[in-house]
Each structure stands twice: as C-alpha cells, then as structure tokens.
Amino acid sequence: DADVTQTPRNRxxxxxxxxxxxxxxxxxxxxxxxxxxxxGLGLRLIYYSFDxxxxxxxxxxxxxxxxxxxxxxxxxxxxxxxxxxxxxYFCATSELGASGSPDTQYFGPGTRLTVL
Amino acid sequence: xxxxxxxxxxxxxxxxxxxxxxxNYSYGATPYLFWYVQSPxxxxxxxxxxxxxxxxxxxxxxxxxEFKRSQSSxxxxxxxxxxxxxxEYFCAVGVMNYxxxxxxxxxxxxxxxxxxx
Numbered sequence: 001d002a003d004v005t006q007t008p009r010n011r012x013x014x015x016x017x018x019x020x021x022x023x024x025x026x027x028x029x030x031x032x033x034x035x036x037x038x039x040g041l042g043l044r045l046i047y048y049s050f051d052x053x054x055x056x057x058x059x060x061x062x063x064x065x066x067x068x069x070x071x072x073x074x075x076x077x078x079x080x081x082x083x084x085x086x087x088x089y090f091c092a093t094s095e096l097g098a099s100g101s102p103d104t105q106y107f108g109p110g111t112r113l114t115v116l
Numbered sequence: 117x118x119x120x121x122x123x124x125x126x127x128x129x130x131x132x133x134x135x136x137x138x139x140n141y142s143y144g145a146t147p148y149l150f151w152y153v154q155s156p157x158x159x160x161x162x163x164x165x166x167x168x169x170x171x172x173x174x175x176x177x178x179x180x181x182e183f184k185r186s187q188s189s190x191x192x193x194x195x196x197x198x199x200x201x202x203x204e205y206f207c208a209v210g211v212m213n214y215x216x217x218x219x220x221x222x223x224x225x226x227x228x229x230x231x232x233x
Binding site: 004031033040041042043045048050090092094096097100101102103104105106107108109110 | 125148150152158159160161162165167206210211212218219220221223224225226
C-alpha cells in the first residue's frame with residue numbers, strides 16, 4: 001500500500017461548490033503539506049502543518065482552508081470553488097531532519113481538480 | 117530569501133544521449149538540495165539529495181548531481197537517457213531560517229524532458 005494516499009484522484013465540480021480533498025499517510029511523519037501544481041508554475045505551497053495543533057499558511061492560501069484531523073490525516077477544502085482553482089493538488093509528508101534541517105518530502109499521487 | 121531557478125523549461129534529447137538539467141539556487145549558507153522526478157500522471161519521487169559531504173551525489177535510476185558552491189548550482193546528469201526517463205524534473209532547496217517555515221522546500225518551476233527514439 002502507498003505511504004501517502006489522496007482521495008479523490010479526480011474531481012469535476014462547478015463554480016461555487018464546496019470541495020474537500022483528503023490526504024492520509026502511514027509514514028508516521030508529523031509534517032504534512034498541500035501543494036498546487038499548474039503548468040509552467042511548478043509547485044506552490046498552499047498550507048502546511050508541523051503537527052496536529054500547528055497549521056500555517058503557505059504562499060497561496062487565499063480561497064483554501066485545511067484541517068488536521070490526526071497525525072495521519074490532513075484535508076484541504078475549497079469553500080467556494082472557482083475556475084482558476086482548476087489544478088493538480090499534491091499532499092506531502094516529511095520529518096524534520098537533524099538540527100532542524102529540511103528532509104525529504106514524500107508525495108501522494110495527486111488529485112486532479114476541474115472547476116467548471 | 118531562498119529561491120530556485122531551472123533555466124530550461126523543456127529539453128529534448130535522443131535516447132542513449134547524455135543529459136544535463138540545470139538548477140541554480142539562491143541561499144546564503146550551505147544549502148539542502150533535492151531533485152525530484154514526476155512521471156506523467158504520477159506524484160513526485162525523490163531522485164537524490166545533497167546535505168553535506170561529497171559534492172557528487174548518486175541517486176536512483178542512474179542519475180547523479182554535482183553541487184558547485186561557486187556557481188550556486190546543483191545540476192542533474194545522466195550518461196545515457198532511456199525512453200522511460202521522459203518526465204518532468206524539479207529541483208528544490210530546503211529552508212533553514214529557523215522561523216515558521218523551517219524545513220520547508222522551495223521548488224523550481226520544473227524542466228520537462230522529452231526523449232526521441
């Protein structure tokens with residue numbers, strides 16, 4: 001079984017609808033991330049969480065919210081979806097390395113979201 | 117602030133030819149550097165990482181990268197490309213500002229690799 005799973009894998013929705021994307025991990029990591037990928041723009045950080053009680057905004061958090069239900073679960077919500085939120089969304093997990101250094105992030109397979 | 121530049125948006129190479137993908141970073145201290153690969157329809161997979169020590173790093177799938185502090189570069193190389201290497205490649209630098217984003221990664225915009233038969 002995959003270490004980082006995302007549901008759904010594909011979703012088509014309409015403008016104004018509320019959407020939730022879910023992420024689960026079995027790696028036992030404290031840190032979880034949500035990224036958005038758009039062609040030519042790379043990965044942009046939406047929100048990140050260093051533990052269940054620590055949630056932080058990333059580069060592009062407007063229009064999104066998150067919930068960290070447990071160490072293993074981190075959900076991303078679009079309260080009122082709009083077409084320019086059409087993108088590929090990735091969840092990732094990591095640990096903090098020795099002396100607070102960055103360490104490898106492990107990615108889920110992605111959710112392709114289309115907002116009509 | 118840290119940043120990563122991948123100058124080449126799209127590269128095409130012939131199967132069997134050598135490959136070099138460029139990555140330049142902006143960071144004041146010794147960086148933590150990563151290369152990831154994204155195959156079509158897949159998530160990102162770590163190819164290799166540099167934290168310290170030997171500046172030539174070996175990774176999976178026959179890839180290697182060389183850290184050059186004087187050039188602020190961390191270029192990815194492969195001596196002989198296979199058709200299955202067609203993918204998008206992302207370079208990333210780790211954040212070490214000991215602030216709220218400590219440990220996060222900053223990604224470049226990616227380089228798409230196409231392989232000609």
